Amino acid sequence: MTATTKGAGAEPRLTSLSHGGGCGCKIAPGVLSQILRGTGGGVVPEALLVGIETSDDAAVYRLNETQAIVATTDFFMPIVDDPHDFGRIAATNAISDVYAMGGTPILALAIVGMPVSVLSTATIGRILEGGAAVCRAAGIPVAGGHTIDSVEPIYGLVVLGLVHPDQVRRNAAAQPGDVLVLGKPLGVGVMSAALKQGALGAAGYATMIDSTTRLNAAGPDLARLDGVQAMTDVTGFGLAGHALEMSRGAGHGLQLDWAAVPLLPGVRDLAGQGHITGASGRNWASYGAEVTLPAGFASIDRALLTDPQTSGGLLVSCRPAAVGAVLETFRRHGFDAAAAVGTVTEGPPGLAVCG
Numbered sequence: 001m002t003a004t005t006k007g008a009g010a011e012p013r014l015t016s017l018s019h020g021g022g023c024g025c026k027i028a029p030g031v032l033s034q035i036l037r038g039t040g041g042g043v044v045p046e047a048l049l050v051g052i053e054t055s056d057d058a059a060v061y062r063l064n065e066t067q068a069i070v071a072t073t074d075f076f077m078p079i080v081d082d083p084h085d086f087g088r089i090a091a092t093n094a095i096s097d098v099y100a101m102g103g104t105p106i107l108a109l110a111i112v113g114m115p116v117s118v119l120s121t122a123t124i125g126r127i128l129e130g131g132a133a134v135c136r137a138a139g140i141p142v143a144g145g146h147t148i149d150s151v152e153p154i155y156g157l158v159v160l161g162l163v164h165p166d167q168v169r170r171n172a173a174a175q176p177g178d179v180l181v182l183g184k185p186l187g188v189g190v191m192s193a194a195l196k197q198g199a200l201g202a203a204g205y206a207t208m209i210d211s212t213t214r215l216n217a218a219g220p221d222l223a224r225l226d227g228v229q230a231m232t233d234v235t236g237f238g239l240a241g242h243a244l245e246m247s248r249g250a251g252h253g254l255q256l257d258w259a260a261v262p263l264l265p266g267v268r269d270l271a272g273q274g275h276i277t278g279a280s281g282r283n284w285a286s287y288g289a290e291v292t293l294p295a296g297f298a299s300i301d302r303a304l305l306t307d308p309q310t311s312g313g314l315l316v317s318c319r320p321a322a323v324g325a326v327l328e329t330f331r332r333h334g335f336d337a338a339a340a341v342g343t344v345t346e347g348p349p350g351l352a353v354c355g
Contacts, residue, residue, distance in 0.1 A: 011120060014078035015081055017118065018152045050101070054249035056232070057096075057171065058070045059071045060168050070163055072158070073111065074097060076154065079310050084130040087129060087130025087132075090157070092134050092214070095140075096215070096216045096235075097233065098160075099161075100231050100232055101168055101219070102167045103161035103168075104161050108140055108157040108159045109143060109146070112147040113152070113155075114150060115152065142157075167223045167224060170231075170249065171246045173230040174344045175317075178343065180341050182239070188208060189307040190267050190303075192208070192310065204270075211264060218332075222326060231316050232315050235312050236309070240306050243256065247350060251349060254345065255344075255351075255354060256352070256353045271304060272300055280308065292350065297353065327339075
């Protein structure tokens with residue numbers, strides 16, 4: 001978290017160079033919907049198994065009877081000041097979209113936009129080294145990429161993966177009676193806001209880094225389990241936003257047991273102290289009309305429900321008989337806080353929160 005140097009002067013903090021950080025940089029879902037309205041109608045080949053129709057995590061294109069390619073890209077501005085950690089977080093977040101489809105990553109391409117007159121080549125190199133370290137942990141090469149000189153620092157990846165066509169797990173196949181299981185605790189957005197305001201201690205920072213750099217490598221194993229119907233990962237639109245995408249895609253309602261949703265340690269206190277991102281409010285403004293909250297639901301809880309998660313956890317919809325196997329798979333991959341947090345219900349799309 002210390003500043004590096006460029007020439008004789010100290011470099012600015014990475015987070016001071018960007019107007020937003022991590023997945024909190026995402027365009028609000030309501031605005032994004034307006035932008036994308038009317039942009040469809042392009043070529044849709046039969047081999048394209050997953051496209052833009054349900055706002056899924058990645059595109060999937062069938063190659064043959066046993067292989068489909070998973071393709072995604074994700075990039076953002078700094079959520080932390082340590083360049084190596086920034087690179088690690090951005091890479092982990094990008095690779096997650098392949099895992100969320102049930103795929104296994106095979107290679108990455110780097111997306112790099114940096115203010116080269118402000119940051120040293122050493123600092124920029126550390127960002128790329130952090131991303132490369134995560135790719136090595138995922139067992140894939142950084143096989144190329146593209147760089148530009150930009151006003152704000154931007155880093156991310158294009159990631160390609162492979163999956164058997166029968167094991168693709170979309171965000172749109174949940175069925176009534178399914179149980180929802182969340183792999184990672186919430187609260188990264190709150191922690192990032194506290195960090196930017198100098199209110200996140202060393203222990204909190206370590207917790208945040210551990211969560212945001214933990215690869216969602218359980219995805220392919222989860223996709224192979226009988227009874228796993230749908231998956232997505234929880235990122236910039238918050239738990240409520242990505243649950244709603246799952247609900248709309250399936251055409252069914254979702255009920256969330258808020259008391260069962262895991263939170264990162266200390267997050268509720270930080271939120272109570274006012275460390276809440278602007279993206280949380282933008283998220284609620286975009287989709288709050290589709291969410292039913294219980295009487296007396298606290299404003300802090302609503303902020304956590306919509307908190308943008310950078311490199312968040314997988315959200316799995318599975319048959320009740322598969323819950324034990326899903327939780328065991330998560331824990332085998334190091335996700336000890338994974339928990340059943342809700343159900344899929346009959347009725348029109350929407351999210352009802354209880355507890």
